[in-house]
Amino acid sequence: MSISKKLLFLPAACYLLTTLLTGCASLANQGASAQTLQARQSLSKFSDLPVPAGFKISAKDSYSFESSGTRVGLLKYKGKATTDQVVNFYKEQMPMHNWALLNITEYGDCIMNFEREQESCIINIIPNGNSSVISIALGPKSQYLSKKPKRQKTLDK
Numbered sequence: 001m002s003i004s005k006k007l008l009f010l011p012a013a014c015y016l017l018t019t020l021l022t023g024c025a026s027l028a029n030q031g032a033s034a035q036t037l038q039a040r041q042s043l044s045k046f047s048d049l050p051v052p053a054g055f056k057i058s059a060k061d062s063y064s065f066e067s068s069g070t071r072v073g074l075l076k077y078k079g080k081a082t083t084d085q086v087v088n089f090y091k092e093q094m095p096m097h098n099w100a101l102l103n104i105t106e107y108g109d110c111i112m113n114f115e116r117e118q119e120s121c122i123i124n125i126i127p128n129g130n131s132s133v134i135s136i137a138l139g140p141k142s143q144y145l146s147k148k149p150k151r152q153k154t155l156d157k
Contacts, residue, residue, distance in 0.1 A: 112124075112125070
């Protein structure tokens with residue numbers, strides 16, 4: 001093959017290679033969108049409260065505080081997923097971070113209650129068309145009083 005033919009062949013080969021690689025990348029992206037939601041701890045203010053991939057924090061509606069081992073926060077996220085997808089995500093992910101599911105209440109919105117040693121976490125999932133709003137409330141567990149309150153003695157007359 002002469003040098004002039006090789007020079008003509010090189011751009012065609014580059015074009016073909018670029019087309020094939022771009023096509024593979026778009027196929028990979030289609031496969032990723034079909035997968036279930038994945039955890040994105042980097043989006044969460046607290047590393048042990050997972051956030052589904054694709055959800056973005058609403059900074060104006062969120063706050064968090066941490067001091068001396070006490071953590072408090074209300075974090076709101078918005079993203080594209082159905083309520084069922086988000087519920088299944090938290091059913092799967094929260095136990096991986098040592099959270100125990102206490103109960104789920106569904107009435108259009110969905111409220112999930114979790115707890116662990118000294119903390120409580122309430123996750124509220126609000127459907128919004130083909131999107132959802134996730135509200136995560138974190139705080140210390142209230143302490144149960146194990147002692148019965150003392151009764152005052154009554155005087156009989």
